[in-house]
Amino acid sequence: MKALVKIQSDGLNVHVIYKVKSKLIGRVILSMILILLLIIWTVAFSSIDGPESPKLIAGLMLPCSLSLFLTTKYLLWNSFGEELLIVNTKTVSYSYSYGIIRTNLKTISHNSLALNFKPTRKEGNFEYGDVLFINYNPATNLPELIHQTTVGMEINDYRELEKLIGELFEMESSRSIECSNFSAN
Numbered sequence: 001m002k003a004l005v006k007i008q009s010d011g012l013n014v015h016v017i018y019k020v021k022s023k024l025i026g027r028v029i030l031s032m033i034l035i036l037l038l039i040i041w042t043v044a045f046s047s048i049d050g051p052e053s054p055k056l057i058a059g060l061m062l063p064c065s066l067s068l069f070l071t072t073k074y075l076l077w078n079s080f081g082e083e084l085l086i087v088n089t090k091t092v093s094y095s096y097s098y099g100i101i102r103t104n105l106k107t108i109s110h111n112s113l114a115l116n117f118k119p120t121r122k123e124g125n126f127e128y129g130d131v132l133f134i135n136y137n138p139a140t141n142l143p144e145l146i147h148q149t150t151v152g153m154e155i156n157d158y159r160e161l162e163k164l165i166g167e168l169f170e171m172e173s174s175r176s177i178e179c180s181n182f183s184a185n
Contacts, residue, residue, distance in 0.1 A: 018151040020081035110135040128152035
């Protein structure tokens with residue numbers, strides 16, 4: 001699974017949109033698995049008969065629902081999946097889109113942000129990996145993982161992201177220096 005990555009900065013936030021680009025064969029196989037699960041569960045539920053059928057139906061509802069939900073979610077992610085990431089000097093926010101369903105934007109505060117690249121695979125001359133967002137706990141100064149991307153990013157895109165986030169912190173630092181030079185007297 002590859003991703004198309006779009007990285008932008010507006011001076012206050014860095015916006016990253018990852019669009020999943022999976023292979024057609026994977027989506028076809030997932031579709032076939034979903035259809036097969038529908039057939040199996042339909043046959044299983046229609047063949048239930050007898051005095052114990054309500055208990056049996058109730059017992060099969062959870063595995064049926066779970067298998068259909070997870071397969072559908074995975075198929076939607078591989079067909080239309082996007083991860084939205086917004087980073088600034090105070091927070092990291094993210095949400096996921098499955099085409100017709102979008103999760104709520106989750107925001108995590110940080111006080112000392114670090115980025116790390118965790119290689120996951122290499123294809124030819126390209127290295128892909130997950131981006132780790134790490135906050136250093138103010139009480140212990142120990143690193144805490146606050147977010148890990150779900151879609152692998154090419155290392156050159158990671159370097160661009162790292163550069164833009166670094167520029168945000170530099171601008172924040174220069175703004176605070178300019179404000180401290182101001183005097184009302």
